Amino acid sequence: MVKGSSRMAKTRIACVQMDCELGRVTVNRRKVVEQIKRTAEQGAQVSIFPECAITGYCFESLEEAAQFAETLDGESAEMIARTCNETNTHAVVGFIERDGQKFYNAAMLVGPNGVVGGYRKVHLPFLGVDRFLAPGDRPFKVFDLPIGRVGINICYDVSFPEAARVLKLLGAELIILPTNWPPGAWRAPELVVNVRALENHVNFAAANRVGMERGWNFIGRSKVVDCNGDTLVEAGDREEILFAEIDLAESNNNHIVNVAGAYEFDRLKDRRPDFYDLISKSKS
Numbered sequence: 001m002v003k004g005s006s007r008m009a010k011t012r013i014a015c016v017q018m019d020c021e022l023g024r025v026t027v028n029r030r031k032v033v034e035q036i037k038r039t040a041e042q043g044a045q046v047s048i049f050p051e052c053a054i055t056g057y058c059f060e061s062l063e064e065a066a067q068f069a070e071t072l073d074g075e076s077a078e079m080i081a082r083t084c085n086e087t088n089t090h091a092v093v094g095f096i097e098r099d100g101q102k103f104y105n106a107a108m109l110v111g112p113n114g115v116v117g118g119y120r121k122v123h124l125p126f127l128g129v130d131r132f133l134a135p136g137d138r139p140f141k142v143f144d145l146p147i148g149r150v151g152i153n154i155c156y157d158v159s160f161p162e163a164a165r166v167l168k169l170l171g172a173e174l175i176i177l178p179t180n181w182p183p184g185a186w187r188a189p190e191l192v193v194n195v196r197a198l199e200n201h202v203n204f205a206a207a208n209r210v211g212m213e214r215g216w217n218f219i220g221r222s223k224v225v226d227c228n229g230d231t232l233v234e235a236g237d238r239e240e241i242l243f244a245e246i247d248l249a250e251s252n253n254n255h256i257v258n259v260a261g262a263y264e265f266d267r268l269k270d271r272r273p274d275f276y277d278l279i280s281k282s283k284s
Contacts, residue, residue, distance in 0.1 A: 014044035019211030022056030040087035050209035054095040058214040062132035069098035094178040119152035148248035155179040168200040173248040177206040189221035198229025227251040
């Protein structure tokens with residue numbers, strides 16, 4: 001047990017690397033539910049699904065994508081919540097969120113008691129459905145779950161070090177990254193995820209999709225990385241489920257001692273924010 005806490009020392013995480021079908025929400029939703037049940041049977045406390053797992057990603061217009069969008073408390077969330085209640089687990093699932101007249105690339109965080117919250121992708125590449133959606137309009141947030149403190153980014157967000165850094169400063173012990181990496185994004189699983197984990201001393205779990213969609217072949221390579229930047233498990237390029245057990249609370253031990261009195265550092269205390277003003281200035 002973690003000292004002073006009722007949660008277990010290690011959390012079992014599942015990254016569900018799946019294919020999904022463009023616009024076939026009912027099919028994708030059913031697949032997500034079936035996989036939550038499967039991962040729960042194998043002890044997963046939280047199951048992570050790819051970006052836009054409910055809808056697919058390669059839409060050619062907002063009009064095409066909008067017909068498959070849902071509210072955060074929509075039918076998909078209700079169905080996933082029932083499953084999380086039955087299995088006493090949490091899930092993070094990518095979808096297209098409708099809020100009034102705006103549409104977002106989003107992820108829902110669902111638990112045994114229903115929807116815990118959501119995240120809207122802040123950084124949008126000129127790719128797929130992101131070409132037509134609104135950028136995330138809410139501050140980064142950390143969710144306090146029974147397993148620990150969890151933050152969410154989506155795909156391209158990982159390319160911006162500020163996104164993960166803010167979540168770390170907010171107390172995140174695990175950053176969850178639903179993603180849709182095409183071939184040109186291979187450096188993200190190869191390099192970037194591990195760097196974000198290392199530079200922030202935070203655990204990272206990335207769930208990518210696989211399969212072909214309108215000429216785009218998604219590369220898989222989902223992975224779980226610990227707070228030292230070491231890869232614990234990594235997938236190939238086919239459908240599979242990754243399981244990893246992580247001591248989330250270890251990410252709070254920011255003072256690293258390699259050689260006592262000779263080689264120590266703390267990536268939070270050693271920061272020099274007074275030199276970083278340029279980062280916070282609005283782009284021209």
